[in-house]
Amino acid sequence: MVTKSKEVPTATLLISCPDQHGLVARVVNFIDANGGGIVHAAQHTDVDSSLFLQRVQFELDSFKLKREEIAPAFDKIAEEMNGSYTLHFSDRPKMAIWVSKQDHCLLDLLWRHRSGELPGEVVAIVSNHTTLQPIAQQYGITFHHIPITKDTKIQQELKALELMAEAGVELIVLAKYMQILSAENMARFPPTINIHHSFLPAFAGAKPYHRAHERGVKIIGATGHYVTADLDEGPIIEQDVTRISHKDSVSDLVRKGKDMERLVLSRAVRFHLENRVLRYGNRTVVID
Structure with a gap:
């Protein structure tokens, strides 16, 4: 070699x-x-x-x-x-980050992008709220506010996807985008990576930290996976865990979990951008 x-x-x-x-x-x-x-x-x-x-x-x-x-x-x-x-x-692929109100994953990705750790170009930030617009302005990245309601979800997703196509987006990263993508539009999305705040397949769906606390688990984790029409069932790219104890409250689990979410999402995105992920069936092999 x-x-x-x-x-x-x-x-x-x-x-x-x-x-x-x-x-x-x-x-x-x-x-x-x-x-x-x-x-x-x-x-x-x-x-x-x-x-x-x-x-x-x-x-x-x-x-x-x-x-x-x-x-x-x-x-x-x-x-x-x-x-x-x-x-x-090896050209720098264009990616967009979709968010709601939580900023920890967004800030981590933008910092890693600015430091040259992620071999891609962030060309847009999309959100159903305006809460994180100042961050996009700070980094000089185009911000699209596309509010979502139950009745407008499909139409608004199509609007967002049109904007992605115009910008040449090749990867969408759901960095705590607290919306379930509609199955009707799934085929129109480019490769899309989501961060889920549990060690899947445990505690899929909503409020995993609350459910983990109720169950008395000793570890919590995060999962970076490709998005499919089946909620939280897409091929897993990266996972990690951290230990917790009976002394930890739900807020402690959330705080510790956010650290895992940042790390796992950034790794999953980097593996994808470096073309290290091979998908087969509902599984992946990540070649380092």
């Missing part, structure tokens, strides 16, 4: 196919034959399904194929492997 240079553009292949002999060699030979230098390569085989999953990142500066030629050229190999793949480039 070659050493990655920050200035050199790269491409990343995320591949899934039935496990079979010679898969790694086929991919490596394709890249080598076209003059590419491999920056990172890792794979995993799901034993239960015999599914092979691979991430390969390679440099483009000396690659013989133009960007638009890579996918058509790799299609034949994917067909031979009876597999599927996605191709990503």
Whole structure:
């Protein structure tokens, strides 16, 4: 493998196919034959399904194929492997953060973005309230106030999605956006990551900290997952936990939980932006 240079553009292949002999060699030979230098390569085989999953990142500066030629050229190999793949480039993808009134996840993401920790560009903040508009102004990010009611949800979501399309948004992050996205519009959303304040599948839905306190649990956690039409059932990207005790009140759980939410959401977003997440069924493999 070659050493990655920050200035050199790269491409990343995320591949899934039935496990079979010679898969790694086929991919490596394709890249080598076209003059590419491999920056990172890792794979995993799901034993239960015999599914092979691979991430390969390679440099483009000396690659013989133009960007638009890579996918058509790799299609034949994917067909031979009876597999599927996605191709990503190292350009900074555009993302939007959707919020309601809580600011802890938003501020954490914006700080990490400003410090260069998140390899993406925040182009919009969307909210059903105006509470966090001053934060958007402070960071110089476009703020869209789109109020939501039970009767206007579908229409207002479509309005928001139109704005996302106009801005070229490739990822939506629900950073404590306290609204359930409508199933009717789900297919229109780009990849969307949500932070849920429990260690799923435990305490899905509303008020998990209250329910955890009532149950007397000894750990609480947070879950970063992709959003699907099924509430809190999407493929999990990242999770973490922290210990609590009988001395902790609900407010203590909320305070400790917010720390977990910040960390877990930022990791999930970074893994996605770095093209490290392979989805299959309702599961993910995150390749580090």
